[in-house]
Amino acid sequence: MNLLEEIKRVEREAELLYSEAQVESAIERVALEIAARLAESCPVILTVLNGGIIFSGKLLPRLRFPLEIDSIQASRYRGATSGGQIQWLLKPSLCLAGRTVLLADDILDEGITLATIKEWCKEQGAKEIFIAVLIDKLIGRERPCRADFVGLEAENRYLFGYGLDYKNYLRNAPGIFACTGL
Numbered sequence: 001m002n003l004l005e006e007i008k009r010v011e012r013e014a015e016l017l018y019s020e021a022q023v024e025s026a027i028e029r030v031a032l033e034i035a036a037r038l039a040e041s042c043p044v045i046l047t048v049l050n051g052g053i054i055f056s057g058k059l060l061p062r063l064r065f066p067l068e069i070d071s072i073q074a075s076r077y078r079g080a081t082s083g084g085q086i087q088w089l090l091k092p093s094l095c096l097a098g099r100t101v102l103l104a105d106d107i108l109d110e111g112i113t114l115a116t117i118k119e120w121c122k123e124q125g126a127k128e129i130f131i132a133v134l135i136d137k138l139i140g141r142e143r144p145c146r147a148d149f150v151g152l153e154a155e156n157r158y159l160f161g162y163g164l165d166y167k168n169y170l171r172n173a174p175g176i177f178a179c180t181g182l
Contacts, residue, residue: 016177042099048106051165055132072090075087095124100129102130110143131145136152
């Protein structure tokens with residue numbers, strides 16, 4: 001089976017966990033929580049690429065207070081379905097020293113990548129660092145970091161949609177889906 005056939009099969013057989021309307025509602029709630037906590041801090045919002053693109057794109061227009069945006073990319077997956085060593089692909093251009101930083105990502109899974117990025121922000125002199133994720137995956141074990149703002153929770157399954165990918169595909173799926181038969 002070629003990759004395109006595999007992607008189509010995974011999409012066709014997937015189980016819908018959260019509809020587009022449910023995801024949008026969760027993002028709205030997260031935006032209100034972030035505003036209540038960070039509106040007076042003029043934060044830097046760092047989108048964690050590539051997964052955080054859709055979440056940030058939906059979240060940022062709902063944050064109606066002064067902020068700056070930038071991106072960061074560190075990956076353990078690089079198109080695979082399991083993680084390896086952290087690779088730095090992009091670091092932000094904004095100075096983080098003395099700033100409040102909000103990391104916006106699609107999912108908190110094992111937490112290794114987000115913990116590494118958070119530590120890097122601390123090394124750059126960030127005053128305080130928060131994490132917002134669309135999905136907090138319930139993996140059943142301790143992780144090196146936790147999310148301060150969570151849109152939705154999901155059981156420990158392979159997910160795609162709204163930024164989450166299957167082998168770099170299906171990030172654009174209109175909802176959160178779980179792969180079946182993997």
